[in-house]
Amino acid sequence: MTMTTKNIIEKYRMLPAATIAEELNGVLNQHHAAVVVAPPGAGKSTLLPLTMLSRGIQGRIVMLEPRRLAARQVALRMAQMLGEEVGQTVGYQIRFEKKISSKTRIEVVTEGILTRRMADDPTLEGVSCVIFDEFHERNLQSDLAFCLAQQTRNILRPDLDIVVMSATIDATAICQALGAREVSCQGRMYPVDTVLAKEDISPGEIAAAVAATVGRAHCEQEGDILAFLPGQADIVRCAELLGTSLGATHVCQLYGNLPPQQQYEAICPSAQGERKVVLATPIAETSLTIEGIRIVVDCGFYRKLVFDPTNDLSHLETVRISKDMARQRAGRAGRVEKGTCFRLWTNATQQRMEEQRQPEIMDADLVPMVLEIAAFGETDVESLPWLTPPPRGNVVRAVKELRALHAVNAEGQITPLGRKMASMPCHPRIARMMLQARNLPEKSLACDIAAILEEKDVMAQESNVYSDLLLRVSALQDARRKNALGRWKRVGKVAAEYDRTVGIRPSNAYVAREDIGALVAAAYPERIAKALDHNGNYRMANGEEVMLDAADPLTSFPWLAIATLHAGNGGRGRAFLAAPVSSQSLDDYATWWDNVTWIAHQGGVVAQKEMRIGTLVVKTKPLGNVPRKLLENIICEAAKKEGKSMLSWTDKTAALQERVALVAQWHPELGLPDLSTDTVLMQPEKWLPFYLEKDGKVITTVSEMRKIDMESVLWNMLSYEQQQVVSRLAPTYIVVPSGSKIQLRYRNGSEVPVLSVRLQECFGLTETPRVNNGKIPVLMELLSPGFKPVQLTTDLRSFWQDTYFEVRKELRRRYPKHYWPDNPLEAMAQKGVRRK
Template identity: 45%
Template sequence: MIARFDPLLPIAEVLAEIGRALEAGPNLVLEAPPGAGKTTQVPLALLDASWRGDGKIILLEPRRLAARGAAHRLAAHLDEAVGETAGYRVRLDRKIGPKTRIECVTTGLFLRQLQGDPELKGVAALIFDEFHERSVEADLALAFALEAQASLRPDLRLVVMSATLDGAAIAALMPTARRITSEGRAFPVTTHHLGDDSATWIEKQMAAAIRRALADEAEGDVLAFLPGLGEIRRTERELGGLADAIVLPLHGDLPLSDQDRAIQPDPQGRRKIVLATSIAESSLTIQGIRIVIDSGQRRVARFDPATGMTRLTTTKVSLANADQRRGRAGRLGPGTCYRLWSANSERALAPQPAPEIIEIDLAPLALELAAWGIDDPSNLPLLDPPPAAALAQARELLRELGALDPSHRITAHGRAMAELGLHPRLAHMLLIAKSRGLGALACDIAAILTERDIIGGPGRSADLGERLELLQSGGGDRGARARIQQAAKDWRRQLGIAAERDGSRSEAGSIVALAYPDRLAQQRGGKGQYRLASGRGAELALDDPLSRESYLAVATLDAGQKSARIYLAAPISLAEIEVDFASLITSAEQVAWNAREEFVEAKRERRLLALVLEEKPLQKPDPDLLRAATLDGIRQMGLDVLPWSNTARTLRARVAFLRRVLPEKDWPDWSDDALLASLPDWLGPHLTGMSRRAHLDRLDLHAALTDSLDWQQRQALEQLAPTHLDVPSGSRVPLDYETAEQPVLAVRLQEMFGATETPRIAGGRAPVLLHLLSPARRPVQVTQDLASFWKGAYKAVKSDLKGQYPKHYWPDDPLIAEPTARAKPRPR
């Protein structure tokens, strides 16, 4: 075994330094740009290290494609076949043998190994490749490995390799870590900005850019970055009719043979146009690439704790992503990069991509933490802590699935789930379905949910059962079907299930519901409209075969703003729901205000979370519950719904007046807000037998408010804020407390003759505001100083009134005149 090192690769200059660093200490952070050769040269350089002994070197890669590619390049450098000194282990595929000393392993698969064997027997070193991608699995694997190193394996070497991430932050997590930087020697890449930031479809922009690049550049293959599979397919269609070039897609769902076609040179010598997702940003070496065309977009999964759902979002790349993509054009020689955005918009790009731990569903992370025995993630050496809300929601889901106990400790069921290496929802589904004799069917369903859809194209139905039938009959997309069949076979092997078939299409709904109890859906309103058990709305296309089903078990849907779109589901019967989820079904009396019908609705409900499975009217609801519901209806409708009589309004105004002028006294607050807040106290006792809006018309609000005052307050109210005042004429005149800040006494001027002072109330604290009226009861003077009025303005007012009302009594001296409610005083 003689490794063929490439002295022209930039990493060659620091290989000796890397060797010395790992001889001196166990931890190393290596910063090297794309194309430096770190993925192949570093593992080979460590094969002969004295500390390795017979231990293996595990090279951790973020994706299956990267792990396989790294193993093939390592084997080529060793002039061996894959599976001899260098091999790989990925889900559904492995090539290793008894002589294998370098294993290229996906990070997710390595986590299973680490959880099962924290001591990592037989492992000498772990190399974390492409750590700058910041996947949750890589963050966790490094944190767990550091803990294992500290407590069990002080001799274990840990090497973290990153192309764009700040190495100082990583080194801070690793005790006594050395930092080594390889500057790199990438060839110059000429960059062109083609975009005008218009709304043109990205596929049309990409196809036009590819045609231009082929015309402008005489040689070299093209690597075009697009956000996802849909854009790749549409761009491929836009490129129809190209001569002397072959268009090849490259994404994670491709069969291995098709992935190899995109990576290797074309056997017929044609120029390759590789349409790739971000999978091609790093790790992979695609031979012949001299031209990169970057859409500037990538697709990421983002979890929304508010909805409990993950959605795929198309976002702009970061500057670090864009630089990595551009660097692909300069690995073999001078290259060219075309960017489908403007130079001005580039300044708005984020420097680095967001770490996955803050954006995705954390249920897998929460299960890994529990399996490792960690309750508080702050005790782990993580670059970024998981968001508290998302972690709490993840743990709640795991408790519902029986994976965690109330103290976040893993259960036996949870440990079995963790060993499967699937999302906890699907792992739970497989284990429970197996216990029911439906494990093989559950494996098929899990594979359908995790691999590319077997039915392609727009307008496809959401029926999971249709996919199961195609899987059995050999229909649908051949490549997708093969991957689904292989995945299902692998899970049957893991679970020890011999049978390939053990259930039927009709049982798919009950199996899906095991994984997604919160996505049980009940038809509501019109065809295709559903309510999820989580409380959210969801919908199907009207022409979908499932749109008439009363209940659905929903597997996949988007996180729409108002109503989520259902993409994959299976029918489920009410009887199945009642059997499978009996522990979640509750029965309770529901007495609540129906805002639409404006009455108290009293019924007995059987519910599964937000779904009402059955409801019946309550014949004799609890009077207290009826009263509380009616009060709630009044709160919703507002105080104006109550029958406010003049006497009730006046009572409120009198109390409000005393509250203002006598703040030292404990007069109640009868403002709208305060009355609404205290409805049960003052109005509740008067609502007996009332359960509809129409019933409220019978209320006596004056009595209700008066009853809320104690005896002393009622007595004081009559004395301090009387409803009427006796005036000199003998009349009893009402006081108006509502139209002004102070009470108004509107009285005809003649009735106040002989009065020398303005009347006062509130124990003499407050004068009333006199509205002195003409015989026709029109205001002629407003004053709160009657004595000054008699002395001053009365003379002019008298002259004016005498002209208008000559038959009335208008004395020269009002202080000695006899007051009268008539035109003239009665003869004595």
């Protein structure tokens, strides 16, 4: 390339970015860092990289684009500006597609390609400048690459230029992080009239609402129309609804999975006198310039990949856009002349929308990111120069998953297997599955499974297909044998790319369900699932429960590997793709554990060796010679939780607890211990081990535990002196005149104990018995000969003198054979019927 900066600026002086090209080069020469803020269409993504290259730098420029379509189109536009083909001075590399030669000086890359390159070469040898385009989107890969580039610049390459570009971004924080200067320019934007809806729409109404609004705008306005919808399904549905209602106007679709030629047709300007409607995903918000657009229809939603750390699953959600996204979309209508933006939400909703989109790093699956950091050579994720630090909990979970995949070791350092995984253009789980395959048929099968899992399930809407992955693999192989992929075209293409990645030709050899299950288990070991019943309910190794349709043939298998599922909302999740796992494959993921635990419903301590996968038990065998100390610790821990049911708490035990509590209340100076059940069970290790031996062995069963005399245990928690004091101040019984020893009943919350005794046994007892050194009279519950209460009193003398005679009338009538003296104070006490 011989064109100079001045030549390029002169040729494209109509672009607003031409006014800042010289300033940008000066800032980079001085600071090696810059933040470029320029509106869409200003030429920042195309003109500025060319002017940076022409300032005489020796190395290459690598520009990171957040979207594949944008990367391809930006590279194509720069090559056209130079009058060259893509792959000469300007090239690009996206997933499964590369157009770069030895002459290439500007590389436009995306989808983790830059971070994988930095893992192989942290110094970025041969690279002079890294550009982060459309950085306001703040996707995970851009944040990670920005962080690693800073680390490289700070430690190894102070001469490395870093440029951040965006149309809508707060440049202050980035300038501070980079030690950079802001370079900005004004664009050529025309005013855009905004039309808000009178009613909000729900995600299920998007396609119909957009189609109706496009029809209205087509009638009322002139010019091409750009409509924003969340995803491919909404776009296809909207196109079907529009049909031929717009006459000769061409309806184009624009989303990432479209073939390049159809994408180009959507982007290129309309022919003179013709109109078109472009139904696009958020891919058209930035980077791509669609010429001729004067009308924008914005549904107000987008599809966001949300990671749920509670079950390590990611899923797409249709969510409301932020205000900055809305501004970006509306701006597309003001590039040619005055335009109009129809927003399908109300003013009230507008006020509630977030100002800025949240960086993806805050709620994304961090497993790929942490692996790439480990490949880069770092183990302390939090110490890196993040613009927005990732949540610590999500980082910890990601490291745990990578250890389960054997990608990193206990110190977080990458393993040889992990380095192979990091070099592959896919999620670490998919990479682990492909590396698990040992021979050609297995490798080909792994590539087919990877493609099926990454793409939309072609057979999802078919009845009686259910969740069996074998049906999908067989259908793909049949289509490939017949060389008629049809609806399997996209899946087949991805599978072929993976075949090339691992260096094989596709094999259509027969596969068994268990072959698929073994590979899925390698990718998702925590989703190995064990049947709970025969109705399709399973528990996975991570502890979560998942269900299949009860009619699914896979419900007959005891073990499955779940490939895709939706998490349950407080209940069981639902599996969509799965395969059986053989017992031989289970051995690869299981570990033997010694399990000694207390299980009440199994009768006490259970000691066994368990072959486990996560929370699932594959097989067991008895475990002998368990150390006594371990048994004691386990029983004591069980007592803390289940002590009220595993030990015997009788009425006598409760009576003792009440006596001691009452004496402690009367005489705090004695320092009596708290013998309440809850308090005693807080520290069973201090007393329970002394009662766990029988015939020289530790007792380990519930039935043996319940034979422990808890009254004796509690009594022995008192010193001898304390026992004597309690016995004297709060005796267990009182001897009445009949000679009977009547038990005192101590009550919770009352200082006065109760003596329930038949009235006849108290004849001759003139004073009420007392406790606590005579300070507290007991409550006499006087009973009839039939043990029915007839009187409560704490003043027995008064009872004999007054109330007794009234009571006697009724008792003598009911119990005529019993003795009812006229003078109970001097009469002889009786235990039963009066002797003749």
